Amino acid sequence: MNTSAAKAGNAAARYFFLFLIGLAVGIVATVMALRALDARKDHYPESVMHVMDAHAGALKANIEQSRCAATDTLPHLQALRTMANDIEPAFGDLREDARFAKHVSDLRASLDGTLSSPPLNCAGVDAALKDIGGNCKACHQDFRN
Incomplete structure (x- = not known):
């Protein structure tokens, strides 16, 4: 039982880590898209x-x-x-x-x-x-x- 609980804990940590990476990439992509749209605007x-x-x-x-x-x-x-x-x-x-x-x-x-x-x-x-x-x-x- 201990090994399956440890594997489940590792899987949760990996999913959380991937979620954080996806969140960071999404934020960066959003900022880049907003800046590209703003650059097209006539100031x-x-x-x-x-x-x-x-x-x-x-x-x-x-x-x-x-x-x-x-x-x-x-x-x-x-x-x-x-x-x-x-x-x-x-x-x-x-x-x-x-x-x-x-x-x-x-x-x-x-x-x-x-x-x-x-x-x-x-x-x-x-x-x-x-x-x-x-x-x-x-x-x-x-x-x-």
Whole structure:
């Protein structure tokens, strides 16, 4: 009886070991498949929005730190304006939509107005940021899923 119990214990250990190997291989294969699917996705639209969000966040941080001199804010405003040129190419499927074109045009007009007369204090930067944020919010309400 002892030998059959020992053999049954060995078989259970082998099955458990094979189960763990199968589980590990399955996890690795799943991760590889998910990464392959993600690599096929176009990250350009997300990237444009992330960069614009980072520059708007830097402007908010400047306001919180009372660092609102033109030398602190102009680089971020210029970067926002440059990135605004990439919105239509990034969202090519919306390029022909008149509402989308109007939102992008309004954003560019706000940024152009801010850059033509740069804010010189934190109140001006805050007002410009609210104007820019309003344009972003309007577009996101219409098109963000």
